Amino acid sequence: DAGVIQSPRHEVTEMGQEVTLRCKPISGHNSLFWYRQTMMRGLELLIYFNNNVPIDDSGMPEDRFSAKMPNASFSTLKIQPSEPRDSAVYFCASSLLGSTEAFFGQGTRLTVV
Amino acid sequence: GENVEQHPSTLSVQEGDSAVIKCTYSDSASNYFPWYKQELGKGPQLIIDIRSNVGEKKDQRIAVTLNKTAKHFSLHITETQPEDSAVYFCAASMNNNDMRFGAGTRLTVKP
Numbered sequence: 316d317a318g319v320i321q322s323p324r325h326e327v328t329e330m331g332q333e334v335t336l337r338c339k340p341i342s343g344h345n346s347l348f349w350y351r352q353t354m355m356r357g358l359e360l361l362i363y364f365n366n367n368v369p370i371d372d373s374g375m376p377e378d379r380f381s382a383k384m385p386n387a388s389f390s391t392l393k394i395q396p397s398e399p400r401d402s403a404v405y406f407c408a409s410s411l412l413g414s415t416e417a418f419f420g421q422g423t424r425l426t427v428v
Numbered sequence: 429g430e431n432v433e434q435h436p437s438t439l440s441v442q443e444g445d446s447a448v449i450k451c452t453y454s455d456s457a458s459n460y461f462p463w464y465k466q467e468l469g470k471g472p473q474l475i476i477d478i479r480s481n482v483g484e485k486k487d488q489r490i491a492v493t494l495n496k497t498a499k500h501f502s503l504h505i506t507e508t509q510p511e512d513s514a515v516y517f518c519a520a521s522m523n524n525n526d527m528r529f530g531a532g533t534r535l536t537v538k539p
Contacts (some may be wrong), residue, residue: 319471348526348527350529357530357532358529358532359529360526363526373429391463414462415477416474417464417471417474421469421470
């Protein structure tokens, strides 16, 4: 398996634009997590899904952030409108529900100018 | 919710020495404590984990200890090597459902 695949690897966008980050979890995994990593706040859990259903989105910073998981093999994290303070590395991770190890993707480095 | 604190934020050791990173957690319901290693430009990768029914676990040069009463756990790396240089994160969760990470420790092993 290729592991968790995130796209794009890098994204530079202007303030006010919509940004969509994509994630393909490991085949067969049924839990998916979105994290944001910054120097100031470290790794923050934004939202996680079990069996494509959002379980806890209390980490989503504002209404500008939304996440979807239309099927077991795809998830998106959308920011609309984007702001410079959204600049960070966004990680997607997946695991087997009830299992222990979460596998992380390579991350998407987002820069909002 | 769970709050995980990690110390130190940076750690520099000489090759061959030991390194210790400490974490505390707040939620007594947490029962799963993994440690992740993040190399430059990559996502975090699990290196060792421990469940709350175990006090210590060892895997070659790395070991983790857990004190449930005090709500703290530690990572020990012995005989450090330059390739151990990375950022290490501790985390706590209940059954891996919503892992909360510490702020990370940047470990540098000097040759």
